[in-house]
Ligand SMILES: Nc1ncnc2c1ncn2[C@@H]1O[C@H](COP(=O)(O)OP(=O)(O)O)[C@@H](O)[C@H]1O
């Protein structure tokens with residue numbers, strides 16, 4: 001193996017816990033945090049942040065357009081639903097002829113998935129303002145733009161955050177599949193551990209635990225964000 | 239052919255868990271067979287609770303409810319409910335079934351023959367003012383008033399001796415509501431079932447009921463009387479205030495001229511015998527006349543004077 | 552040029568090896584079907600019963616959040632350490648993956664049937680079973696079926712990942728570029744994509760066919776927000 005890849009545990013060389021194929025070896029996790037798990041976690045965070053960031057930057061204006069021009073929603077929605085059915089493992093490979101075996105390839109695929117999740121959620125959110133509320137706002141003399149900014153967008157917040165939650169968690173999950181293409185992210189240690197003649201449990205559990213923990217943490221963070229941004233939804237739990 | 243049931247509430251009390259105040263408090267009420275009884279009162283007065291105790295959608299804590307002398311808690315639940323028609327404001331039509339299938343639900347549960355069921359469906363749709371062709375439509379294709387008619391037909395399907403109605407017309411526009419109120423009165427006369435009808439609208443109660451039970455907050459029965467007695471003698475300030483003003487005039491609206499002992503002879507402008515006394519008084523004032531002639535077509539029944547109205551009060 | 556060439560090679564690979572690809576695809580379908588069957592057998596009755604009783608919303612909602620947070624690769628890896636390499640491990644991992652959407656959607660679907668409608672049915676004297684069979688299930692069908700569809704597509708789409716744990720199927724080709732070259736990998740990827748798209752479209756058609764007529768015009772608009780407000 002080359003120098004910058006993570007260390008593949010060698011059952012002949014590790015400590016007694018590793019060579020004995022014990023369930024979980026804390027010692028290994030400590031020793032390989034800085035060269036394997038830490039970097040993988042950081043790469044995963046970066047991967048997710050970039051994908052969701054770009055995905056949102058595209059999905060949001062697109063959703064505003066679809067909200068304004070309702071005819072666009074059906075085709076955009078159908079296209080995105082179909083895109084979502086393309087398995088990630090296949091999509092990564094199918095992009096290789098275009099962008100090579102690169103970080104960019106992975107990000108393009110992940111952005112596509114976040115887009116597909118965020119777009120319908122933002123549209124549904126913008127639609128969630130009850131017609132009578134919008135009518136009342138218009139009746140008070142608010143312009144189209146004011147209605148959008150003061151009524152529709154705030155009311156859309158819960159749905160937008162809900163979409164972000166799904167997008168972030170899904171991206172973290174799909175991000176592990178990137179390991180099939182590139183030696184990066186939390187999927188890679190698992191991939192490597194599974195490649196051993198005897199699968200290396202500690203590495204699977206540690207990297208898997210980090211991936212699940214990261215996802216749940218981000219999810220909880222977004223719930224808190226919604227509480228902060230849309231306080232009125234705290235009450236409405238009917 | 240259809241029968242009616244006598245309903246008795248005997249010291250019934252219901253307290254929801256975690257609430258100090260009772261929802262229905264020691265309620266005793268006798269509703270004779272064939273009566274149209276209206277439960278009326280402010281929101282939160284326990285009307286819905288009282289109604290739903292009858293078909294045991296809500297259990298009660300103490301007391302007894304009897305239908306034709308039988309304690310409802312001794313009857314099997316499904317049998318009890320299949321013998322009671324139930325209509326709610328939101329109607330609750332099954333959106334995945336056609337109008338016909340909705341109406342046929344209980345007959346099918348009771349395993350009526352196909353033929354009997356479909357004949358009954360058509361009969362009922364006509365009874366509630368719909369057409370046989372409407373049977374094939376879906377609830378989403380109907381107006382609010384039409385939906386409520388279907389709800390009524392569905393409740394009447396198995397010819398239950400008792401009909402429970404919870405603000406059935408509350409969500410309708412005034413014109414549709416008025417039309418359905420009138421038709422329900424007619425229907426009640428024709429089919430002669432016992433009806434318990436819940437509303438928060440005292441005018442609707444006075445228009446619809448043979449007897450009215452006023453419930454106040456805390457589920458306490460304030461007064462149980464005929465509309466006329468209620469308007470004539472409200473037992474306390476709460477009832478008087480709830481009923482509102484114009485009581486004398488509203489009592490006059492409950493009677494028509496043909497129900498009165500008229501004076502012999504002809505005097506003044508002619509009016510039809512089904513004119514309410516209230517309208518007759520209004521006409522007298524408007525026309526500055528001393529008397530009205532009550533005539534059915536060409537046949538003169540007698541005459542009416544202002545003093546006759548005050549006699550009634 | 553390069554792009555066209557790469558896909559040209561891939562299509563040539565498909566044309567040259569139809570039997571091989573079909574066998575691999577069939578392996579994948581078999582694995583997916585077994586996993587879906589288990590997921591349905593476990594989650595469908597549970598979700599429906601909980602929904603009917605309006606109990607355990609936290610289980611249903613929690614399972615959807617946790618379910619989404621569990622990456623397929625992690626599941627396959629973890630189950631492999633218990634069940635060893637092969638069909639059973641992959642089937643169980645994929646079944647777990649499919650359980651979330653089925654459980655959540657069947658719960659939400661039955662729980663979300665309008666209370667007035669159910670009350671009307673109760674008031675008529677229907678038993679629990681009759682209410683479930685005649686009222687709740689028909690009305691829940693569209694959303695419930697959506698859950699099944701999501702689960703099926705998720706399972707089929709994830710099945711290739713199982714190749715890292717001896718799953719067989721088209722994934723074997725994708726992870727083995729050394730033997731099959733880029734043309735083979737791309738060909739297998741195209742087949743994987745076609746397979747899951749076929750499942751998606753096929754089930755969408757089936758869903759339209761089983762949706763009760765009275766619901767077709769109304770329910771579409773109602774469902775999305777409920778789900779997303781979690
Ligand atoms: N399911 C329930 N749980 C707790 N309290 C309830 C419930 N239903 C009704 N109540 C309370 O019982 C009282 C009577 O309610 P209800 O019978 O609905 O009144 P009405 O129909 O006259 O408006 C109200 O104070 C109401 O808040």
Ligand SMILES: [Mg+2]
Nearest residue numbers: 285286287404
């Ligand atoms: Mg009420």
